[in-house]
Amino acid sequence: MNAATPDVDAFTRPYWDSAAQGRLLIRHCAACDRPHHYPREFCPYCWSEDVHWRPASGRATLYTWSVVHRNDLPPFGDRVPYVAAVVDLAEGPRMMTEVVGCPEADLRIGMELYVRFRGGAEGGVGAEDGVGAGGGVTVPVFGPAPVPVFGPAPVPGAGPV
Template sequence: MNLDLLKTPAPTITALTAPFWKAAEEGRLSIQHCEECDAHVFYPRPICPHCWSDKLVWKDASGRATLKSFSVVHKPGHPGWLPIVPYTVGVVELEEGPTMLAFILRDAGDELDVGAAVHIVPTRISGRNMPAFKQS
């Protein structure tokens, strides 16, 4: 399955999200870290949701996570995803604490288990590196 050939909308990159997408393009997962309360933060935002500090810096995450939930998509919300249905998306809890929605890579017949360890696999989707995950 060549995900790079998909014709799907690209994410909107803003000044706030640019560090995340730059890291993704380099094959890294970078998330915000609060220098006041020591919490990790994802999705990108201007202030910490835990202590309201604006002292957020970007740090590379370990890339290790736990699969919290997943769904196999048979009818995508955008026609660009039709060539690869069914595909899987899931909520992963990063080792650092935040959760994120991500594409879940798996081979036909692979069983997914909620609570399983997953790891990041930078994946080209529609011409852009995206942080996808695969069960470890």
């Protein structure tokens, strides 16, 4: 395993398996009713071990970012420049990620982002245990909301469009 490979074990497997299926999971504490991320076997707020996986909405806002122009670690060196970011998930936790599909000039603190997934076949992080497409680990990344392809809403009383 190299330094860029997430540690997929029995505890984190549901997270990585869900990512491979296009779903983002976060941990939620039943004792204090608070979500948290990164995945831990206990609640970082009240220390309860009564924590469970829950699906996240996939919505987030951009908290901060940095454009990485040099990275010598595989597989990141082949992707430069890329946008390393921290997002605030709609559920509350903050998450380190990458912003994709958005020019640097368009990035704004607080901009709305939505989860996407980079699978092993699309340059996900390599893993020996076969999680995700192409034998790699599918990782959550975030991008701007898709632009609607339909026109403006009709104006009431304006007749046929």
